[in-house]
Amino acid sequence: MNDRYLILPPSVEGVPDSHIVFRRFLSWVGVGALLFGIVFTLHFSNIEGLYEDDFYYYLVVARNFISGNGTSYFKGVLTNGYQPLWQFLVIAAAYGAETSGWSPLRVVYVLSAAICLFSVVLVLRENRRLSDEGVLALVFCSGVVYLFLNMGMEVPALFFFSTILMLHVGRGGRSSSVIGFALFGCFLSRIDSMVYWLPMICLLLWGFKKHLMRSLLLLTTLVALYCLANKFFFGLWMPVSGLAKNAPVFSFHAQTFTSFLLSPRPPVFLMWSVLVTPVLFYLLPNKRLIIAVSFFLILVFYVLHAFRSDYGVWPWYQYNFLLHILVIGLSEGGAGVAKKSGPGMKILLVATFLISIGMVFSKAVDQFKTRKQDSEMMSVGKFVAHVALENGIDVLAMGDRAGAVGYATSASVVQLEGLVMDRGFLDRYASHLDLFDVLRKYKVGAYVATSPQPIPGEDCYLVTELVQAGDRAVRARVCMPVLASHQSPSGLLTVVFKVPVVVQAGE
Structure with a gap:
């Protein structure tokens, strides 16, 4: 078996023994967690909650755009919105609502559900051919789907591009164009997802990787062009909502560090991280790389949190670096789960799944509470x-x-x-x-x-x-x-x- 690849041809799998049955069971449970999280969160959060949050802002800009006033928000003031890709999706939804007679919220729901479910279909296509390393990747994907979906209404596009990136790396792909454009898609979906750059920078610091260097150069070029276009049309390099409203506050005191580690968020985030970290450390071959990446990302997130910027305080950034480490480790040569799939590892994987699914259900309970x-x-x-x-x-x-x-x-x-x-x-x-x-x-x-x-x-x-x-x-x-x-x-x-x-x- 070539450890570089997460996807194996069906003929290589051989006779379906108990190990393969267990692996298939885990992978399908992972897909089930993806589906449940997407459908449930979209139904309750994006429909019941959009009218009271930033969606109103996006819809005002969309209606002004359709009326011929450009991407303006208030009294003709031009703006490029919070997240550009989502803004144009809302413009398309608002136009569709006007022509179909549906409410804009319902059209947005259909678009969001279609994007997310298409992403899951891509995972389903590969699910039958996943190697053990691929199953491990799906384990963590089903866990962090909660973090992705909890980010807000802009998530469907981000989830789609993240899926493309994960599947490409999972196949052992090294295309700088695919990686660069997938990361740029993540950037346009949510600009604060620029933290996706950090693992690539870590790899570049660790050792010169030509395909990642090309990806990073392509990504930087695309982002620079986006910033130049913003400066030309709107007078600002990029949306500054999160950073502008909080940047004046800066502190390195002890309370900041404590709040960074023990954020007033559901403790399940910390529990999930504590459980997953030893699994990654045990499975991935390059221990020093894991330590280096973890230290670098924690340091960066802490500095962002000290600034009290929106980019650093949310738990999906504090703990998402585990997924980055997994992608890096797998792209560096595979994990070899087949050789280390003893009872202890199976217990860890099952426990990870239980907590991952518990995270999704906790989100469901939270949505029921907020409907009132x-x-x-x-x-x-x-x-x-x-x-x-x-x-x-x-x-x-x-x-x-x-x-x-x-x-x-x-x-x-x-x-x-x-x-x-x-x-x-x-x-x-x-x-x-x-x-x-x-x-x-x-x-x-x-x-x-x-x-x-x-x-x-x-x-x-x-x-x-x-x-x-x-x-x-x-x-x-x-x-x-x-x-x-x-x-x-x-x-x-x-x-x-x-x-x-x-x-x-x-x-």
Whole structure:
């Protein structure tokens, strides 16, 4: 058996003994975990939750584009969106919705499901011919699918390109074009997936690999062209949502390191990592490479976390490096699971699967819990729409739940995180202006805050959502007149603040 390859011709497998039956069982369970995670997460997260998150921003840009206003967000301000590939998929979905009469959310669901299921079909085609190393790869793929799907609505395209990359490496492929374009597809799907570069850089540091050097050069060239196009059309090198709103905060104190290791996320992430790491170390031949890659990636993620950038704090980046290590190890010469598939290894593989599937089910339970909150947000949207109509407010501003209000009201809704894409906002942001001074420039009549905390003894509130617009521009202590407030049965408080109009000379 050639250890370079994860995929073996059917004729090489021989007689299906108990080992092959066990291997096939694991691989099909892995495919089942992929299917369950995709269908369940798409159904509950991307449909029930999209209206209250960033999808509203994407849909506004899509509708403006279809109307002939280009990729504009608010009052003709050009923007390239959060994630470019997903933005154009939403534009296609919005166009399809207009021509078919479907809701944009339903069209997006169909597109997302089709992309994810097509990716699984690619895995299914290879599943019957997987060697033991291929089964091991599928084990970890079925585990990290939870991490991929938990990243948000942009994941389907990222999952597709990740599948292409994994299958190509799994076949022993060394095509710099396939690797480079697959990584670029990951980049366009979610720009913060640039962490996919890190394993390749590690390999280049470890030893000169010509095919990886060519892939990295191709990837760098494509990304550079993308950045140049952004600079030419939009005045910015790339979307800066995550980094712009958090970069001013930087700390290396002990609490940062502790929060990096023990993030307030489900402990299953850490459990899964603790279990998988010894499996990788035991199976992959190049122990020093594993140690070097692990150390390098942990160091990079910690620095990102110290900046408190969006790129470093999320668990799918803190723990996804295990998948990178697996791909690197397999591409470096295979694992040889067939020679090391004793009872202990089988127990480890089964335990890994159980935790992987448990992660998917925990996501399912979490989605059931959040559905009630989603319906509450829609009632909040109707409440805010009534307040806006009653007070003659044409422009509203709010944080990350702008979609629920945007769908319910005819008023323009400025989503603060989307506003970060506005070059004019960034210029004022750099001038240390107060957020509400900036909002007045956009003729905002009211600010909608969800879950603000009343300050005892004062007519003020602490509003944490304002961090969506950048720490420098924010005063979290809001003392503006209250137009109305609403509290749901579960205790979700919504307050609509009146933004005072200040007429300046010359206006």
